[in-house]
Amino acid sequence: MKRRSFFKTSAGTVGAVGFVAMNGEAAAPVNAKGERTADQWMQVGTGRTGLPNRRKTVHCEVAVIGAGMSGIAAAVAAARNGAKTVLVQDRPVLGGNASSEMRVTVNGVHGLRDKKKPTVERETGIIEEIMIENWHYNPQESYPVWDHVLYAYVNREPNLTLMLNTQATEAIMEGNKIKSAVCWGYTNETEYTLHAQQFIDCSGDGLLAATAGAEYRTGREGKAEFNESYAPDLPDGWTMGDCIMMITKDVGKPVPFFPPEYAMPFDHEKAFQDKHRKIKQVKEGFWWIEVGNDFDIIADRENIRHKLMAYFYGVWDYVKNSGDYPEAENLALDWVGSIPGRRESRRFMGDHILTQNDLLGYTHFEDAVAYGGWSLDEHNPGGIENLDEPASYFHKGFEKLYEIPYRSLYSKNIPNLQLSGRNASLTHIALSSTRIISTCAMMGQATGTAAALCVRKGIMPRELGQKHINELQEQLIRDDTFIPNRPANDPTDLVRNGGKLFASPAKSGDAKLLADGIGRDIYGELHHWESTGLPAEVQVVWETPVELSTVELKADTELHKKIAMHKNPAKNSGQHTTVPPELIKTMTIDAQVNGDWITVATVENNLVRRIKTAFPSVKATAIRLNITETWGKPTAKIFEVRAYAS
Known part of the structure; x- marks a missing residue:
């Protein structure tokens, strides 16, 4: 096109x-x-005049369109892996559905059904870094401050340029590849032409990808196409709906509520026939105030927005004025969303379409780059306008993690286009699980890393997946993404290749596990070493001196606990609401050079699970990790130690 x-x-x-x-x-x-x-x-004071030049050209290597959590992860990953990257966001804030404008909780894998094993297997890498920083800088759980935590996180990357209030409206093609993206900055009246070698559409609705001619689907597949038992008998155009959220405030005295004229009455008797629509709390919510569309949910967005507000105020009128919720007497609405959060629109087709059976069958993919585990949670496509059906069909939960292949994250017909988040190559039923925000962020980190590798090698995503998937997976694992059934085996890691591990007495685990390639405890299996107290020490020894300038380790953040910020603090029970106390805060790294120990790196006030240190190259026979302090726990636990020549 x-x-x-x-x-x-x-x-x-x-x-x-x-x-x-x-x-x-x-x-x-x-x-x-x-x-x-x-x-x-004209400048009135001086009479100086000029013709406004509102067209600019921007050059980069990787262009990421959309700065929800998947887009942030993609852009940061590409930039960290050496690509000059531009991140385009059509809103004034970052985060997409997770931003202060919509306030969807950054959920991930929890609720796994095997009760003999942990039910939470939290996502690591970029998404975890952001979540931990938020608790450090935003302990008050403010959503507007969360926006600024994201802004600071993105802006510190030297290879990354952020363009806010800018929408990518159209692709300029060169053959079947995207040459550039036409973008409109609506606060500065500027049209940008954004040139890049690789494009990643993480925008959700995928306008750039669609105008490029990338093949996509909308609506629901029928049962027969992929033999999906939870699909409708026949295909149709329905998508899961948009919704708005709210937060209330207790003002300490009775507060009346007067609904706006456009509020729509709430049929609570019919609605409450479904247990998922029952109002169990009046602090925040409600996800089931939702409106879908049976053809084009994008074109209908403004109509849907109005309907959502009308339905919401009808529900709140019932809560406040029916007398059935005396606990709401002193509550006032403190915030109501004005921008609908979207669950589904375009799904772009890759070389593999991920299906219900891939997920439930735990299909192993040789090109796996991410994982999921949220239940198959297909919302009633009609939403609150279809009270004859449940608010959501929680079809099936998972006992363990499923894999997401790289072949589902690039376009089948536009060679230099990758997709992440709900833009990925999925069936409607598979999307009902993979749409969860932290799962989307893992896809983003995978595509951003892949884009940087494509630029470095001068190739396209399909060739990367076919010929260099091992390199992509190794880089993702090194950068602290977990891939099920895929241990690390980096041939350049000096610890795995010739190093011998020793450590202080262990409370649990063994120092040898720090090089087994699995950077977390998983399904009850141990892959760590934990000290009996602090300070604690880990050593790696080589028989002959090695050149090294980088030491990395993966510390503990208790991945079997939730870490998300919630609109309702009552949901924080049993999860981290601070920097994880298990995380290493302070340590030094020594190298043994010519028989003498010298300190080569110092770590203070650390906030990341993957601790990476770089120092001038030394020729050493051993390194020593001296762990002196965590953020609260009296022992230290780590899962991996690596060392590199560069």
């Missing part, structure tokens, strides 16, 4: 070019530089 021309040249005059808009009507004239000749900007 070629880019449509925004303007068509007609007869012009010297110094100016006349234009005709796409609808054939006369457009405001611009000159050869793209300056609007009918628009004279």
Whole structure:
């Protein structure tokens, strides 16, 4: 698909070019530089005038469209792996559905059904770094402050440029590849042409990918196509709906509520026939105030937004004024969303379409790069407008993690386009699980890392997946992404290749496990060493001196506990609400050079599970990790130690 021309040249005059808009009507004239000749900007005080130049060209190696949690993870991963990256976001804040504008909880894998094993297997890597930073900088659990935690996290990356309030509206093609993206900055009236080698669409609705001609689907597949038992008998156009959320505040005295004129009455008797729509608390919610669409949920967005507000105020009118909820007497609405959170629209097709049976059958993929485990949670497509059906069909939970293949994260027909989050190559039923935010973020880290590797090698994603998948997986694992059934085996890691591990007395585990390639305890199996107290020490010894300048380790953050910030603090019970006390806070690293120990790295106030230190190259026969302090726990636990020459 070629880019449509925004303007068509007609007869012009010297110094100016006349234009005709796409609808054939006369457009405001611009000159050869793209300056609007009918628009004279004037500084009143001096009389200085000028023609506003509102067109700019931006060059990068990787362009990431959409800065929800999957887009943030993709952009940071690409930048950290050496690619000059631009992140485009159409809102004034980062986070997408998780931002202060929508406030969807950053959930991940929890609720696994095997009761003999931990029910939570939290995601690591970039998404965990963000969550831990939030508890450090935002212990008050403020969503507007959360926006700024995300902003600081993204802006510290030297290879990453952020463009807020900017929407990618159209792809410019060169053959079947995307050459550039046309973007509109609606706060600075600027049209950007963004050139890149690799594009990743994490925008959810996928406008850029769609205008590029990437193959996609909407609606629900029928049972027969993929033999999905939870699919409808026949295919249709329904998607899971949008919703808005709210938060209340106890003001300490009775507060009346007067609904707006457009509020729609709530049929609570019919609604409450489904247990999932029962109002169990009045602090925050309600996810089931939801409206879908049976054809084009994107085109209907503004109508849906109005309906959602009308239905929400009808529900709240019932809560406040029916007399059935005396606990709401002193409550006032403190925040109500104005932008719907979206669950589903376009799903772009890759070389593999992930299905219900892939998930429930725990299919092993040789190109696995991420995982999931949230239940198959298919919301009633009609939402609150279809009270004859349950709010959600919680079809089936999982006993263990399922794998997500790289072949589902790039376009089958646009060679330099990758997709993450709900844009990925999935059936409607598979999306009902993979749409969870932390799962989407893992896909983002995978595609961002892959894009950087593609740039470095001068290849496209399909070739990377077919010929270099081992390298992609190794980099993801090194960067603290967990891939089920795929232990690390990095041939450049000096610890795994010739190093011998020793440590202080162990409370649990064994020092040898620090090189077994599995960076967490999983399904009850131990893959750690834990000290009996602090300070504690781990050593790696080589028979002959080795050149090294990097030492990395993976520390403990108790991955079997939740860590998300909630709108309702009552949900924080049993989870971390601070920097995990297990996490190493302070340590030093020594190297044995010519028989003498010298300190080569110092770590203070650490906030990350994957601790990476770099120092001038030394030729050493041993390294020593001296762990002196955690964020609260009296012992230290680590899962992996690595060392590299560079």
